[in-house]
Amino acid sequence: MKDLQLKYGCNPNQKPSRIFMSDGSDLPLEVLNGRPGYINFLDALNGWQLVSGLKKATGLPAAASFKHVSPAGAAVGLPLTDVLKKIYFVDDMDELSPLACAYVRARGADRMSSFGDFISLSDVCDASTASVIKREVSDGVIAPGYTDEALAILKKKKKGNYTVIKIDPDYRPAPIEHKDVFGVTFEQGRNDLDINESLLDNVVTENKDIPESAKRDLIISLITLKYTQSNSVCFVKDGQAIGVGAGQQSRVHCVRLAGSKADNWMLRQNPKVLDLQFVDGIHRPDRDNAIDVYIGDEYEDVLRDGVWQNIFKVKPDVFTKEEKRAWLDRQTGVSLGSDAFFPFSDNIERAHKSGVQYIAEPGGSVRDDAVIDCCNRYGMAMAFTGIRLFHH
Numbered sequence: 001m002k003d004l005q006l007k008y009g010c011n012p013n014q015k016p017s018r019i020f021m022s023d024g025s026d027l028p029l030e031v032l033n034g035r036p037g038y039i040n041f042l043d044a045l046n047g048w049q050l051v052s053g054l055k056k057a058t059g060l061p062a063a064a065s066f067k068h069v070s071p072a073g074a075a076v077g078l079p080l081t082d083v084l085k086k087i088y089f090v091d092d093m094d095e096l097s098p099l100a101c102a103y104v105r106a107r108g109a110d111r112m113s114s115f116g117d118f119i120s121l122s123d124v125c126d127a128s129t130a131s132v133i134k135r136e137v138s139d140g141v142i143a144p145g146y147t148d149e150a151l152a153i154l155k156k157k158k159k160g161n162y163t164v165i166k167i168d169p170d171y172r173p174a175p176i177e178h179k180d181v182f183g184v185t186f187e188q189g190r191n192d193l194d195i196n197e198s199l200l201d202n203v204v205t206e207n208k209d210i211p212e213s214a215k216r217d218l219i220i221s222l223i224t225l226k227y228t229q230s231n232s233v234c235f236v237k238d239g240q241a242i243g244v245g246a247g248q249q250s251r252v253h254c255v256r257l258a259g260s261k262a263d264n265w266m267l268r269q270n271p272k273v274l275d276l277q278f279v280d281g282i283h284r285p286d287r288d289n290a291i292d293v294y295i296g297d298e299y300e301d302v303l304r305d306g307v308w309q310n311i312f313k314v315k316p317d318v319f320t321k322e323e324k325r326a327w328l329d330r331q332t333g334v335s336l337g338s339d340a341f342f343p344f345s346d347n348i349e350r351a352h353k354s355g356v357q358y359i360a361e362p363g364g365s366v367r368d369d370a371v372i373d374c375c376n377r378y379g380m381a382m383a384f385t386g387i388r389l390f391h392h
Contacts, residue, residue: 220240
């Protein structure tokens with residue numbers, strides 16, 4: 001197929017809309033089911049690049065959950081603990097494949113943001129992964145292939161209208177890319193920078209110790225940032241993004257946003273949250289929203305009389321600010337990547353509150369010394385990568 005007509009562009013008034021290859025060659029993808037839209041393809045193609053990069057860097061199956069051209073979550077296929085299975089609501093499923101674990105992690109990082117996501121998979125989608133996707137509210141999936149059983153499962157989703165895209169894993173784009181804005185054509189070299197552990201060699205803090213697991217997590221954060229709308233930062237732990245802050249004009253706002261998401265991920269593992277008793281038949285999105293409200297500052301919105309009875313079998317005790325802080329203070333070993341340098345040490349102060357111990361950022365700020373001093377005060381290890389990862 002050389003040309004694929006779309007229903008409309010970003011918005012219904014933006015017609016006509018299509019995707020095609022400017023050199024007249026065939027598209028490197030095939031729509032196996034559904035009718036993807038303009039934004040679906042933006043998410044799919046960015047997500048495919050992200051998971052391909054993760055697979056190349058780690059050797060593990062990878063998955064990403066995209067919304068509005070930025071990842072809500074990204075992860076590699078490490079096994080799930082019993083606690084993670086419970087907070088990701090897959091503890092009732094049979095043994096999950098590595099690829100399924102990758103998507104469960106990617107989806108579970110920020111379940112509210114992942115609602116209605118577009119999924120990217122680095123490997124052929126198997127039945128285990130398709131069974132997980134079947135349960136979630138999602139717009140579509142892109143992968144290099146699908147088993148017959150997986151495709152049959154996905155084709156039944158959304159009354160047969162679920163979008164399934166197959167991409168040629170051997171496709172390589174031209175080294176120069178173009179985009180039009182207001183009738184003006186922009187041209188630039190494609191960002192084909194290889195992100196690997198050599199970028200972490202320049203450790204500028206007193207603490208030089210970055211264990212292999214943290215190096216892996218820092219690489220995951222940097223690859224995720226490569227396809228995240230800037231400004232952006234990414235918190236990672238145990239092979240998965242746990243907080244992505246995207247598209248903020250101020251870097252500290254990125255850190256606050258991503259840090260709050262990482263905190264939510266950690267708080268969801270508290271016994272007080274694990275023990276919540278939901279009413280029978282509650283929909284998955286309603287349950288996810290209730291958890292986020294319960295662990296947040298607006299908890300009264302789900303604990304008021306006349307409201308909690310529609311959500312919980314037993315009214316939960318308030319999860320106090322002091323209890324939450326005590327739980328978060330137990331969290332350690334978090335890695336943080338930034339797509340550009342930290343201009344002030346306030347970013348480090350906020351990162352510390354979410355258990356960050358390892359940082360990768362380009363360096364080059366006139367205030368690098370202050371940022372390094374703040375890292376030293378908390379015993380963090382920070383590497384200057386020397387590379388910027390803006391994405392627009």
